[in-house]
Amino acid sequence: MSSTTATPFVPAEIKHGSLKRERRWALIGAYIALAVFVLFFMIPPFHMLMTSLKSSAEIADLSGNPWIVSAPTLQNYWELLTEGNYLIHFRNSVIVTTCTVVISMIISVMAAFALARMKFWGSATLATGVFLTYLVPETLLFIPMFQIIGSLGLYNNMWAMVLIFPTLTVPFCTWIMIGYFASIPKELDEAALIDGAGHLQMLWKIFIPVALPGILAAMIFAFTVSWAAFIYPIAFLVSSDQMVLTVGIVSDLIRADTFQWGKIMAGALMAALPPLLVYAFLMDYYIAGLTAGATKG
Amino acid sequence: MAQVTLRKVVKAYEGGVQAVKGIDLDIADHEFVVLVGPSGCGKSTTLRMIAGLEEISDGEIAIGGKVINDVPPRDRDIAMVFQNYALYPHMTVFDNMAFGLMLRKFPKEEIKRRVDNAARILDITPLLERKPKALSGGQRQRVAMGRAIVRDPKVFLFDEPLSNLDAKLRVQMRTEIKKVHQTVRTTTVYVTHDQVEAMTLADRVVVMNGGIIEQVGSPQELYHNPKTRFVAGFIGSPAMNFIPGRLENGAGALRVHLPNDIVLPVPAERTARYQNLAGREILFGIRPEHLTEAKNLDRPHFAPMTATPEVTEPMGMETLVHFKMAGAEICGRVDPLAPAAPGQPLPMAVDMSNMHILDPQSGRVL
CATH class of the missing domain: 1.10.3720.10 (MetI-like)
Structure with missing residues (x-):
């Protein structure tokens, strides 16, 4: 057995700005941007959906949370x-x-x-x-x-x-x-x-x-x-x-x-x-x- | 009968630019005629006027003896193959080929028979159900030809059909087109800027330049007896060499006197033809294949000379040598075994029986 096999394997250091790394960051960036975008544009329809599932009394109740329905109803x-x-x-x-x-x-x-x-x-x-x-x-x-x-x-x-x-x-x-x-x-x-x-x-x-x-x-x-x-x-x-x-x-x-x-x-x-x-x-x-x-x- | 006749045909655009300047041409029934010339020479415009895609500004075009100046394309009984194939992308190969027949209300069985027949001629039967985007360039071109064949028209028009194909496929399709023509015998007008295509395909070649016809003739005729400097230079590859010089009488014979005191004897059988030009400035034309290594010097009309090649281009079956002669850039063709090397003087021979003498002013071959 040669002495080289005994040397523990040291992974090559990932160079700063390598292709893989850059691609990963680009993807993460893209997903964050998309998530913000989706969130921003989904808020109004979500609010509409929540409100539509509430009874008039629940809507009028100012102490309730506007984003959560406590007693969902299809009455509307x-x-x-x-x-x-x-x-x-x-x-x-x-x-x-x-x-x-x-x-x-x-x-x-x-x-x-x-x-x-x-x-x-x-x-x-x-x-x-x-x-x-x-x-x-x-x-x-x-x-x-x-x-x-x-x-x-x-x-x-x-x-x-x-x-x-x-x-x-x-x-x-x-x-x-x-x-x-x-x-x-x-x-x-x-x-x-x-x-x-x-x-x-x-x-x-x-x-x-x-x-x-x-x-x-x-x-x-x-x-x-x-x-x-x-x-x-x-x-x-x-x-x-x-x-x-x-x-x-x-x-x-x-x-x-x-x-x-x-x-x-x-x-x-x-x-x-x-x-x-x-x-x-x-x-x-x-x-x-x-x-x-x-x-x- | 489907001869095509052009009489003083003119195409003028707004602003007075004339693309075609009054050309006359007679194309016989079953003939394969190729219009060839550089870009902008009017060859495509001429073809499009025959097709009815461009209006004729002046003159007359007749197909089968009937003047068709004001006949719409669909009633001219022609079929056209375009450079970019122009297949209908949403239709299958079968429908592409059948479209013209369907519009003409042919019965279904007849359409099928014709399409199958054309597909067999072109070897595209397995492709009939495919869409154009699933075909290679060569296959698309076959389909485009099939669309023309099924119509069984009086005249086929080809507008640079091979320009989009790679070099190898082009040679193959060239043979195909010739084969198809030999099978169907339809009168064909073919436009190309490639003189090799023109020479190999045509019964007769029409060389156009600047909106006029320079010369009409069989490929051999154009090659051996060009009438103008343009034709002499356009037909043949590499192009003919031209050297300005003078014809003179000396030592009891007519001679071509070129710069640098190069003197070449005019063959005896052509002396009579050029005798009255003695003393005049001329343009001496000689094709590369008539400037070869000195192996036939024993023949009477071969004149010796020495060239020092600047560049040699081995082509396999021959070697092209480029050198300076009498101040002009000259190309010669020598045997691949000849000792041609850049900078090494090479004894060569000029085949004077194949020389051309041109008038430098008019550009006419004398």
């Missing part, structure tokens, strides 16, 4: 779903949002295709113009919009929202789609042209499937804007049966200075559910890059 949820107009507001929101998304997508996909691909005089200026309209805030527009809606006889009619919301969504959706369509290689439409496709077939059979991630992104945007819109509905809708969720909750559950906090929180939480589901399911498609393999690479 039950009352919302069985009494009042909450379900009507929910239905109105679904109708208005669905129509808005469909209308926005039809208009913006076709507009974007024309602006991105069918080069015509002024198409570049028009594309910029479309985006500029998005920059005008709705707080500036709702007074003139009020006159238009009034003259159309659509005041206090939820279908007015179907008319108005696309003005908020179409410009930005068009802008997203122009970007997506522009990223599709020009040869793809030329190949389709030679294969015998007309412009509509090209749009339907090539552009829409290839740009699906972009379309989903635009749809998510349109959905979010329409579902969460507040200024127009509160300005134009007055009777409860015409209201959408955003206005319905604050109008019906706040009477003068009486705030039904438990129900407001329960209603808001349930109203947040559809966006949550949409994001959860569409995110994967949204991220998947469909254009891979179209051309070289």
Whole structure:
């Protein structure tokens, strides 16, 4: 046996700034940052959830802890779903949002295709113009919009929202789609042209499937804007049966200075559910890059 | 019948820039024609005008005797293969190939028969259910060709189809394309900037430069009888050597007099052709393969000279030697066994029967 085997093994000292060590610290840093981020953004929904599970008496009891429920109850949820107009507001929101998304997508996909691909005089200026309209805030527009809606006889009619919301969504959706369509290689439409496709077939059979991630992104945007819109509905809708969720909750559950906090929180939480589901399911498609393999690479 | 005819075809852009300056070209039925030239010479624009992807500013293009200036691409009965393949990424290989036929409302069985047939020709039958992103570059290019073949069009148009492939695959696909053409015999217009591709594939090569056609001819014709300095320099690799000099009568024969008092005799059979140029400044052109080691000096038209190579490039089957001659950078080709080494004087021979005499002003071969 040689003498070297008897020497106890001394691990090499980890050098300061070694790759492994740096990676570990980067990961720890990332997790801390993410934890802070998650905590910060989870506090409001958690508070909402806790409040929604409390009875009115418990909410009013100032000696209790606002973060803990002592006697959890589904009373608020039950009352919302069985009494009042909450379900009507929910239905109105679904109708208005669905129509808005469909209308926005039809208009913006076709507009974007024309602006991105069918080069015509002024198409570049028009594309910029479309985006500029998005920059005008709705707080500036709702007074003139009020006159238009009034003259159309659509005041206090939820279908007015179907008319108005696309003005908020179409410009930005068009802008997203122009970007997506522009990223599709020009040869793809030329190949389709030679294969015998007309412009509509090209749009339907090539552009829409290839740009699906972009379309989903635009749809998510349109959905979010329409579902969460507040200024127009509160300005134009007055009777409860015409209201959408955003206005319905604050109008019906706040009477003068009486705030039904438990129900407001329960209603808001349930109203947040559809966006949550949409994001959860569409995110994967949204991220998947469909254009891979179209051309070289 | 699918001949393609171009008559005074012009492509002008806004601002008066002309990409194609009034070209005439007749492509016969079943012919494989290659448009070749440097970037910006107008070859791709010409192809795209035939395809209908670019409007024709002036002149006429006819396919099968019918003028198609105002006919949309889909009604021209052409198929095109693009440089970046342009496969539809969301469709399988089968659907990619069938798309054109489906749009033309072919019956299902016929579509299947044609796609299967094309897949067999191109050896891509096992790939039919795959999406383009699961294919290699060479396979994608085959699919792009398959998409053209299934249509059985009057004319195939290829726009630099091999430029995105690596060198080895390019040679392989070149053979494939030639094989396919020999099988289907469709009139083909092929655009490339690679003169080797042009020479190997074409029945006839069209050399373009600056929006005009420099010369049209078979590969051999362009190689041996170039009409202009551009063609002489563009076709052949390494390129032809050019040395400015003078033609003169001396010692009872016509001679090429180059700087540094290098004098090369003009072969007797070409004396008559050049006699009236005696005393004029000329450009002497000679290909590297006609500047070889001194082994054929007993032949009458081989003139001796000595070169001192600055760089030698062994290629295996030959060695390229770069040296200075009469003040110009010259490349010669010698046998790999020749004693060529940098700095070592090497006796060489100029094959004067293959020389070219050009007018230095017009660039025309005289």
